[in-house]
Amino acid sequence: MALPDGYTQIQLPESRRDELIELDHWTFPSPVDPAESKKLPLPLTWERTRGVVVETPDPDAVPIDGAVPVRQSLAAIHSSYPFSRFPVPGAEIPVAGLTWVGVHPQHRRRGILSAMIDQHFADCVERGETVSALFAAEAAIYGRFGYGLAAQDLRLTVPRGATLRPVAGSEDLTVRIETLDPAVHGELVSDLHVRAGRQPTPASGINRPGWATRETDELKTVHLDDPAAFRNGREPRRIVVVESGGEPRGYTTFRRKVDWGHTGPRGTVSTGEVVGLDPAATHRLWSTILDLDLTHEIEPFMIPLDDPIASLLVDPRAAAPKIADNVWVRIVDVPGALAARTYTTDLDLVLHVTDPRLPANEGSWRLTATAFGPATVVRTDDAPDLSLSVTELGAAYLGGTSLAALASAGRVEEHTAGSLLRAASGFGWPVAPVCSWVF
């Protein structure tokens, strides 16, 4: 879709950083003053950052020869993170992480987002990124553009001292509780985070789809930065590191917020990702943060639906589980993306895909795969086994949304008896997809 008259899309240079921050504050209202935000590091990759500019009459300028001077202002922005090894079932592929999407309230609802999305897809095709992924500020925005809800996460409020099932070896590990220091902990955090996504369970070869890592220096810097303006009454960021023989086996970052009630202390512990490389380290981490003095409850941030804590808690109901939407996936190149992941069963299926926004994806595709092995996808004129739109394909892509569940909502149509069962089984994955941070 073209931009409305008067608007132009440009690659935004770093020299316009301050305008970008101002626009971001217009689109995401914040209690932090824009002047403060301008001093903070930015997570963006500039070559992948675009702006939409518009010319408006300049009230400060003096007309020359009767012509009204104009000035160019920023009406909208979008950017994407370069995930060169984004985990999908059984593989890691290049994915664009769409982010910092914003349209100034003055310019909204006239098609600017739609034009920016088309530009983003064109950029993905040019860079060979077969998939775009995002976190949605509002869940109703992105389905129309072909993004499907591909991962959900678990939110818990765990009572302090909640009983955990025992795990052998947990007590033998050592624990360091320190203030997070990028120079001391940066590499440790980065390394363990990557390893946790590649081996989330003792079963070999089963990765965690969606577990994006902070690959660029900019993302790493922002992750470990701890600006006081964003603490919201909480303490500076701390870290728990669990070690075995001096070797780190797990970590979580956390902050406490003190509060007092009639019955005593009611502090809250909020964590970042809780990452353990083996059951004993995971148990020791949770035991540590569940038993901090003056606290009342622990709120881990965005954990996987199958996080070990769900199986460790003797009384999971007391943790008041809730789910929320996590990563949304848009398949930009159907044959490329489908051939890049692995499937849990042998498959030979013809999928009929509709995708009005990217017509190159439309039509029938034969997917042939060996269980946990290679897959091929070719265009075919054969009759389809299943019909679905690219949105449903994106939802099922990371293995966390069942094609059978989508069919039961009328979103996937089965033409050949038995094909839905085969497809839903093969597209599933033993480990729940999730991203541990909002990008």
Ligand SMILES: CC(=O)SCCNC(=O)CCNC(=O)[C@H](O)C(C)(C)COP(=O)(O)OP(=O)(O)OC[C@H]1O[C@@H](n2cnc3c(N)ncnc32)[C@H](O)[C@@H]1OP(=O)(O)O
């Ligand atoms: C990946 C991320 O970065 S998520 C962050 C998204 N950004 C924000 O939420 C910041 C605040 N909001 C905004 O900046 C803007 O309102 C945006 C980006 C959400 C939408 O931008 P606009 O230029 O107004 O969208 P545009 O005019 O292209 O609308 C396209 C369609 O989406 C719909 N739409 C736009 N925003 C929303 C919304 N928040 N909820 C539901 N539908 C929406 C429009 O109604 C329109 O529907 P139609 O095609 O049926 O007519």
